Amino acid sequence: MKTPPHRTYPVTQLACIVNLLHRMAIHAPPEALPGGMTIAQLSTIGFLYFSQNDDVYQRDIESFFKLRRSTVSSQLNTLEKKGLIRRVPVAHDARLKKLVLTQDGLAASAQVMQILGELNRLMVQSLSQEEVAQLCHLLGKIEENLIRVAP
Numbered sequence: 662m663k664t665p666p667h668r669t670y671p672v673t674q675l676a677c678i679v680n681l682l683h684r685m686a687i688h689a690p691p692e693a694l695p696g697g698m699t700i701a702q703l704s705t706i707g708f709l710y711f712s713q714n715d716d717v718y719q720r721d722i723e724s725f726f727k728l729r730r731s732t733v734s735s736q737l738n739t740l741e742k743k744g745l746i747r748r749v750p751v752a753h754d755a756r757l758k759k760l761v762l763t764q765d766g767l768a769a770s771a772q773v774m775q776i777l778g779e780l781n782r783l784m785v786q787s788l789s790q791e792e793v794a795q796l797c798h799l800l801g802k803i804e805e806n807l808i809r810v811a812p
Contacts, residue, residue, distance in 0.1 A: 671803075682780055701726070701736055703773050706745060709762050710770040716751070716759045727804075727811070745769055 679700075686700040698706070705722055712721075722733045737760065740746045745766035748758035762770060785793050 678784075682784070685780060685783075686776065698773070701728075702740060703777060705736060705740065706762070706766065706770050706773045707777050709746065709760055709766070710774060713762070718757055718759055722760070727808070740766075 683700045686703055687697060704726065708722065708725060709717060719730070719733055719737060722728070722737070723730055726733075728736075737746065737748070741748065743765075744763055747761050747763055749761050751757045751759055785796070788796065
C-alpha cells in the first residue's frame with residue numbers, strides 16, 4: 662500500500678500526534694483530572710510541579726513551551742480561577758509575580774503527573790529505550806531548527 666501524500670510530511674504527523682494527545686487528555690475520566698484540564702494546562706501544572714524549588718514566572722512558561730504571552734496569560738488565568746495556582750508578588754520587582762501551586766494545585770499535580778506519565782507510556786510503549794532516546798534527540802533537533810526561524 663502506498664503512503665498517503667500527507668503522511669510523508671513530518672509536520673502533519675506531529676499535528677496528528679498533538680491532536681490525539683489533546684483528545685486523550687480532555688476525554689480522561691472526570692475523576693482523573695481536576696476540572697477537565699487541557700493538555701496545555703496539564704503540562705503547565707507539570708512544569709510548576711517539577712520547578713517547585715525555583716522561582717517560576719510567566720515568561721518561563723512562555724519560553725519553555727514556546728507560547729505567546731497572551732496564550733500563557735489566558736491559561737494562567739484559568740488555572741488561577743480553578744484555584745490551582747497563585748501569582749505571588751516578589752520583593753525585588755513589583756512587576757513580577759512568581760507562579761506557585763496552591764494546596765489544591767499540589768494535590769492535582771499528583772493526578773496530573775499520573776496522566777502525563779500514562780500518556781508518555783502509551784506514546785512510546787512499542788519503542789525500545791534506544792528508540793525513545795533517538796526520538797528525544799530528533800525532537801530536540803527539530804525544535805532547534807524551528808526556534809531558529811520562528812517569529
